[in-house]
Amino acid sequence: MSARAWTLSVYGVIVLAGAVLHVLGRRPGSRIPTLGDVVRLATSSRSGRVGLVAGWAWFGLHFFAR
Amino acid sequence: MRSRAATPSRSRRGLAARRGLTGLADPVPWILVTAGVFDWLSGNPIHSTLLFAVALALVREDVAGRDRPPAERPAGLLGAPPAWALVLTGLLYAVLIGEFGRYSWPATVAVTAAGGAGLALAWRGPLDPTARHRPVGLAGGLAWASVVVALGLWELTQLLLQPSLTTDSRSHPTISVLTDPVLGSHPGRSVLLFAWLAAGWFLVKE
Numbered sequence: 001m002s003a004r005a006w007t008l009s010v011y012g013v014i015v016l017a018g019a020v021l022h023v024l025g026r027r028p029g030s031r032i033p034t035l036g037d038v039v040r041l042a043t044s045s046r047s048g049r050v051g052l053v054a055g056w057a058w059f060g061l062h063f064f065a066r
Numbered sequence: 067m068r069s070r071a072a073t074p075s076r077s078r079r080g081l082a083a084r085r086g087l088t089g090l091a092d093p094v095p096w097i098l099v100t101a102g103v104f105d106w107l108s109g110n111p112i113h114s115t116l117l118f119a120v121a122l123a124l125v126r127e128d129v130a131g132r133d134r135p136p137a138e139r140p141a142g143l144l145g146a147p148p149a150w151a152l153v154l155t156g157l158l159y160a161v162l163i164g165e166f167g168r169y170s171w172p173a174t175v176a177v178t179a180a181g182g183a184g185l186a187l188a189w190r191g192p193l194d195p196t197a198r199h200r201p202v203g204l205a206g207g208l209a210w211a212s213v214v215v216a217l218g219l220w221e222l223t224q225l226l227l228q229p230s231l232t233t234d235s236r237s238h239p240t241i242s243v244l245t246d247p248v249l250g251s252h253p254g255r256s257v258l259l260f261a262w263l264a265a266g267w268f269l270v271k272e
Contacts, residue, residue, distance in 0.1 A: 003237040010220055011244075018213045025206070033206040036268075040199045041207075043192065043272040047124050051094035053188035054120040055101070056266045057181030061113045062105075062242065063249060063258065064163075065174040 092128060095121035108225060109232040120185070156263045164256030168249055180263065187270045 001009075018035065025034035033041075043049040102117035159176070166172040225231065227238035234243045248254035 004239065007224060007238055008244075011217075011241075014213060014217045014220060017216075018210075021209055021213065031203055031206060032209065033200065033202040035210070037200045037202055038207065038210045039269065040272050041202045043269060044199060046127070046189070046191070047092050047094040049188045049192065049269070049272070050120060050124060050185065051098060053184050053266065053269050054098060054117060056262070056269055057184055058101070058105075058113060058116055060177040060181050060262050060266075061116065061174075062110065063245065063262075064168055064177045064255070065113070066169045066171065 090125070092124065095124045098124075104222070104225070107231050116181075152267065156260055156267075159263060160256040160260035164252050164254075164259050168255065180266065184266045184270055192270075192272055 021032060022035050024030055025032040025037065039052070041048075042052055098117045098121035102114040102121070105114035105117065159180070163173055163176045166176075221240055224235070224238040224240045228235040228240075234240075234246075236243075245258070249258060
């Protein structure tokens, strides 16, 4: 297995783990939070909300801005 | 007389010092500074200043003791617009700005403006402060934290495995390198810009 394939596989496994958690969290009565639940918890304080939005703004700058 | 006048001042300084320590216990500024350092080291000093500036502003607010529940927003001006108007504006923005190349001045101005607006809205408070949140248990929180930390560490590993911090690697691609082919085309840029705007709206709205 090449280094690139290995790298991509691990990225894929991590994303898949997140997707599985999210799907499990959507089942009725589930005790696992969805991604939205976690984000809502993080944004319930100013510090978390501003921190997440700063990360979001940084993504935009990183991918598109000079 | 002098000692009586100095007491409130000392008390204020003590309060500020205690708040400063509380501010230092907040993990968010530390996370932003850490991300900023790595962004700086990988050749993006301008972008990393955003992270440093927000971290500094958060610590400053903590020291000043201003992290209170947000005041009620004035109705109308900053209330949530209808969904169709948001989607239409987002689509227009994405198609129009996606037309310009990456790192071009029009794209830079447009993304900086949207990011700045998002930060200003987030600073004021959630658009819907009455929204109910489902509780997050320790196990669930830890599960999600593991996913986020794993992704961050794997990304960092790939960054460190590059020939240098500023040279991309095909064998050890970071997420940025993986998105390069998508962002090389107008449709790809537009789709990602729209997704970026939607994510920002979700964060600001909550």
